[in-house]
Amino acid sequence: MSPFDTLADPILAAYPDLARSDLAFSVPPKLNLGDVALRTFEAARKLKMAPPAFAQQLAADVDFGEDVEAVNVAGPYANFKLNRATFGKRIVDAVSDQGTQYGSSGVGRSQKALLEHTSINPNASPHVGRARNAMIGDSLARLFRFEGYDLEVQYYVNDIGRQIAFLVLACEDPAGMSFDDMLQTYADANARAESDPQFAEAGYQLLKDIEEGEPEAQKRFRVVTDLCLKGQVAVLGRLGIKYDRFVRESEFVKDERLEGVLDSLRTKDALFTDEEDRVMVDLKKLGREYDEGRYVALLRSNGSSLYFYRDLAYTMFKLEQDASLNVIVLGEDHLLYMQQLQMILEAAGHGCPEPIYYSYILLKDGKMSTRQAQVILLSDFLDEARSRATEKVDAQCTDLDTKERQAIAEHVAVAAIRFAILRVGANKNVIFDWEQSLSFSGDTGPYVQYSCARIASILRKAESRGEVPAEFTLETDTEWALLAKIDAFGEVVQTAMQQRSCAPVAQYALDLARQFTGFYHDCPVVAAPTEALRASRSTLCAATRQTLDNALHLLGIQPLDRM
RNA sequence: GCCCCGAUAGUUCAGUGGAUAGAACGAGGCCCUCCUAAGGCUUAGACGCAGGUUCGAUUCCUGCUCGGGGCGCCA
Numbered sequence A: 001m002s003p004f005d006t007l008a009d010p011i012l013a014a015y016p017d018l019a020r021s022d023l024a025f026s027v028p029p030k031l032n033l034g035d036v037a038l039r040t041f042e043a044a045r046k047l048k049m050a051p052p053a054f055a056q057q058l059a060a061d062v063d064f065g066e067d068v069e070a071v072n073v074a075g076p077y078a079n080f081k082l083n084r085a086t087f088g089k090r091i092v093d094a095v096s097d098q099g100t101q102y103g104s105s106g107v108g109r110s111q112k113a114l115l116e117h118t119s120i121n122p123n124a125s126p127h128v129g130r131a132r133n134a135m136i137g138d139s140l141a142r143l144f145r146f147e148g149y150d151l152e153v154q155y156y157v158n159d160i161g162r163q164i165a166f167l168v169l170a171c172e173d174p175a176g177m178s179f180d181d182m183l184q185t186y187a188d189a190n191a192r193a194e195s196d197p198q199f200a201e202a203g204y205q206l207l208k209d210i211e212e213g214e215p216e217a218q219k220r221f222r223v224v225t226d227l228c229l230k231g232q233v234a235v236l237g238r239l240g241i242k243y244d245r246f247v248r249e250s251e252f253v254k255d256e257r258l259e260g261v262l263d264s265l266r267t268k269d270a271l272f273t274d275e276e277d278r279v280m281v282d283l284k285k286l287g288r289e290y291d292e293g294r295y296v297a298l299l300r301s302n303g304s305s306l307y308f309y310r311d312l313a314y315t316m317f318k319l320e321q322d323a324s325l326n327v328i329v330l331g332e333d334h335l336l337y338m339q340q341l342q343m344i345l346e347a348a349g350h351g352c353p354e355p356i357y358y359s360y361i362l363l364k365d366g367k368m369s370t371r372q373a374q375v376i377l378l379s380d381f382l383d384e385a386r387s388r389a390t391e392k393v394d395a396q397c398t399d400l401d402t403k404e405r406q407a408i409a410e411h412v413a414v415a416a417i418r419f420a421i422l423r424v425g426a427n428k429n430v431i432f433d434w435e436q437s438l439s440f441s442g443d444t445g446p447y448v449q450y451s452c453a454r455i456a457s458i459l460r461k462a463e464s465r466g467e468v469p470a471e472f473t474l475e476t477d478t479e480w481a482l483l484a485k486i487d488a489f490g491e492v493v494q495t496a497m498q499q500r501s502c503a504p505v506a507q508y509a510l511d512l513a514r515q516f517t518g519f520y521h522d523c524p525v526v527a528a529p530t531e532a533l534r535a536s537r538s539t540l541c542a543a544t545r546q547t548l549d550n551a552l553h554l555l556g557i558q559p560l561d562r563m
Numbered sequence B: 001g002c003c004c005c006g007a008u009a010g011u012u013c014a015g016u017g018g019a020u021a022g023a024a025c026g027a028g029g030c031c032c033u034c035c036u037a038a039g040g041c042u043u044a045g046a047c048g049c050a051g052g053u054u055c056g057a058u059u060c061c062u063g064c065u066c067g068g069g070g071c072g073c074c075a
Helices: A003-014 A041-046 A050-061 A084-101 A128-146 A163-169 A177-195 A196-209 A215-238 A259-267 A307-320 A333-348 A378-396 A402-422 A445-462 A477-487 A491-497 A503-522 A530-554
Strands: A025-027 A036-040 A068-074 A077-082 A110-114 A151-158 A245-248 A271-273 A279-282 A295-299 A326-332 A354-358 A362-365
Touching: A003 A025, A003 A036, A003 A050, A003 A084, A041 A050, A050 A068, A050 A077, A077 A084, A084 A215, A084 A477, A084 A530, A110 A128, A128 A151, A128 A326, A128 A354, A128 A362, A128 A378, A128 A402, A128 A491, A128 A530, A151 A215, A163 A177, A163 A196, A163 A215, A177 A196, A177 A215, A196 A215, A196 A333, A215 A378, A259 A271, A259 A307, A259 A333, A279 A445, A307 A333, A326 A333, A333 A354, A378 A402, A402 A445, A402 A503, A402 A530, A445 A503, A445 A530, A477 A491, A477 A530, A491 A503, A491 A530, A503 A530
Parallel strands: A110 A151, A110 A326, A151 A245, A326 A354
Antiparallel strands: A025 A036, A036 A077, A068 A077, A271 A279, A279 A295
């Protein structure tokens, strides 16, 4: 129950021509104006009145009951002064009742959802650019589950194709190799394929062999890609990222699911074999207006499949699962590709997964490239972050044992990277900067964790378990501002769902943590002047912590009790 | 050439068709006999350019400039 709703009802009763969406409530720029503001431009227009006049009339005519202490009009704005204790108790009760579900709208309840993310080549240790996909995907997975969806997260393992073939070819003794060797081997193999036509030819032959089911070739691919996949998943696991199902691309080299699609294309005269014997699709026949991206190749001249063909089959496989939410996280380079895929699927009468695009993380001197071994590896980043965090934790938590301190340091490292990536909009390029990404102060994940630790410390000292007292009291603007912030969480979650992005959640977590810090400095809890205030402030701390926990959970960041 | 995305303080990012555009880092000045200084207070500092729509545009539209991505046997 948001304070805004209880204010809207009497207004709508007094002015039947208005709808809830005409009433724009917000927090006033200064708290001395009021606790909640109503902007009247929209409603006044509908009623054909001047906004200031409407605000005056509304303040005079509408009875808001005893929960509203005053309505002050400032030009086109009506500012409400509320009975803060009453509203405050409602907010704190809501958090207490809903606990880990506080903020969820439950829209996804009893609905199935499918999310594909990461899906990188099993060729080497993931770099932070790739990890952006995984972090965005994982935060969306958490968001969808929080909203009640029954979600399956899929990782499409690109375990076949030209570049994997080169890697497999270069791994003469895969059994004796470690995951850490792979980056260099992969880079070398790609360089060699460029300069050594025989090597490249052998790669294509290997590819053809595996597609034709040659057992020895399959085994070689499997050993290498398994080693890589295991290594990648372990590194991503450090970030708390998990997958429900791994689907191998190699399972889709020949797929009967495509028969229907290909038939539809033939019917529309969109399928043809070009002069070089490739099987192609002409999207112009399906209504594409630009020459750009008009043609799509499905099969090589030697009959082996291309990525598009295999992914089309995999996408059909996903569509068969009939999820009400079917989302895929992709790099911005896949935009045209996805448009093409959608056209083909539409031509065959199918829907298409909903794509979420993200832009690249760039290095100061250009793009990260695994192929050229020009990367910041995620594992290197995490190690460096952990070692910096360890220094601080060791100095500050001297009463904890080494194992506990190490665990905290790892959580801080993960918080730093996840927060740094998730808080910026997905369609913005990020220029990677070591010092900035490793910072633990300011607008960072560790700052939010620090607020959590402070709350935990207060609750330990106050020996409070956070029960809401019968009589909730508060006396300062700071306490009210914190309550208003807590109340806003549900709306933030809805915005995140609409935008398909947890960036608003990250921003919110920061705002809430900062708001709490203001409270921390202004309002003593343990040493509160009265028992009633001590109890209410403890409760407010507990509600803040629950809300922070819920927000951090969506971001995949561990709230800490000590740091 | 064509198609997508971006441009807000020195830097990295938020944000909004309407009240005084928010933070952080960096720079200057302060605060630990006070629930964790990974903190707080304080000073200075910003909507790329040009048009248009609107009572009102940083926000919507068009053009331009700059940056990123893409455009037939890579994935």
